[in-house]
Amino acid sequence: MSATTVMTTPPLPAGRTLRLGLSRVAYEVRTYFRQGDSVFFTFLFPLVFLTIFSVAFSNVNFGKDAAGHVVTAADYYLPAMLAAGLLLSGLQNMSIDIAGERSDGTLKRLGGSPLPVFSYFIGKIGQVLVTGLLQAALLILVAATAFGVRLPSDPSRWLTFAWVFLLGVTTCAVLGIALSALPRTGKSATAVIIPITLILQFISGVYLQFNVLPIWLQNFASLFPLKWLAQGMRSVFLPDGFAVLENGHEWNLTGVLIATAIWLVVGLVLCRVTFRWIRKDS
Amino acid sequence: MTDSDAVVSVRALSKTYGSFTALDGVSFDIHRGETFALLGPNGAGKSTAIEILEGYRDRSGGEVSVLGLDPHRGGIAWKARLGIVLQNTGESGNVTVHEQLAHFAGYYANPRSVDEVIASVGLEEKSKTLIRKLSGGQRRRVDVALGIIGRPELLFLDEPTTGFDPEARRSFWDLITKLKSEGTTILLTTHYLDEAAHLSDRAGIIAAGKLIDIGRIDEIGGADSRIPIVRWRDAAGLQERRTSEPGAVVAALMKSGIEPDGLEIVRPSLEDVYLDLVASHEARQGNESVLENAK
16 A cells, blocks of 8 residues: 555543533633624513613502512513523523534534533533523623612522523533434524523513413413523522412422422433434435 | 455345335445445435444344444544535524534644635635625535545545536545545535546445345346447437447458447446436336236
């Protein structure tokens, strides 16, 4: 043969799944912010809605706290928009993004490279974590500075915020990866995914006040994670007196934890079973 | 009966989609350090074959071994030894050329230098440009760069030079020659027969899912297909004679003392040989189906 040297490939170093996962996070975050439409429809969308509701309902009285302060539209909608942000950045953006990557050949290229599938998942979940955190920080900042929302001072409330946020963002990202298998093509992805997330937002107390929905609808919404995430967020930002408006008349953080954790496990199992780099033989 | 020196070994490979047969009993070996071209018309089954070897598609029958493993079972360590340049790519490309290559380099244990690879595909000036802003031919060069960044032992090139201008094609040829000298084994498909002739040691020709010929580039089609053709023009029109002694034919022509019009001696190129092979295969298939229908 004409070969002058015999090529051999050195073995791959250990721990590369995590290292490559972190390298994917940086790569994913960078590309996310270069994609104008996803920045608008998932990153800034909750902020736009918080602004609309705060302005549109500026004369509406949502109740009073124990000290007699009026709860404004901005106060009331901040937790709802934080929950919506988790759903949009996690589930909606992720599923549409991955369906697109499957159609345009990105995943085919990755599937032919030595990138472990778990590194890819770490990258996606990390991206949602980073963008979700920035989104939540921006929402809270604008709510506090532009709309005069009084933020909780009790550290235990911020602790609740931290775990609801982390659990919510992970669950939504994992469910997004799982749902990405649903659209047949990248082009149909928005048409398949957006109705799901839109209906969830309407029945889970994001746009409409949850306590005015009929009880059967409240019970139906309780099957899905968004209702619980919104409830968890309300427990952080609304006065304690508002707990009586919840289905069950309490914040029920245990319920939030259990319902979301179940969806996290369901999502993980679905990812493991359904995720493919490419649709074989298509 | 497998060759121990074979990097790729394919035996009686078949692939069917429902009632359609994409590949039918294809067998070939690719030896270490060799460049092998798989040629054939559109839809003949070249990409199906290459994607089975890359592990993207399942086969319907036959045996396949790539770097000693069934691609079906190829894991991460196996993929780390391959370089794949797919036929179609259309990623959103929100990263620069340099970012993309630096990122992919991280997947491999012993990658090539990012800047050297960018230079070798002639994209130094586009290094900081977003991939989506590149032209089709430039994006194709990024594909090639991604294929070689991991210092692969075996490189798959599925129509790598589509959209290249002649200059880019020439520098691509130089790059492949360099990879060959470093010992890379290469499987190439291309529609440019001059490219196949220039780059590959051996070629296989696929038509309608069957391997119709295989051999060294200068042996494809058999010795008869290389017999030169003498052409000239006289009062009766264009004359053509296939002969292994073209000099004698020309000498005989010159006896009349008149310089023949448009005289040329042509040695069939790989392209001529290839076109003859495919045409005669299609004609045979046509005859067979006529016979089938007559039964």
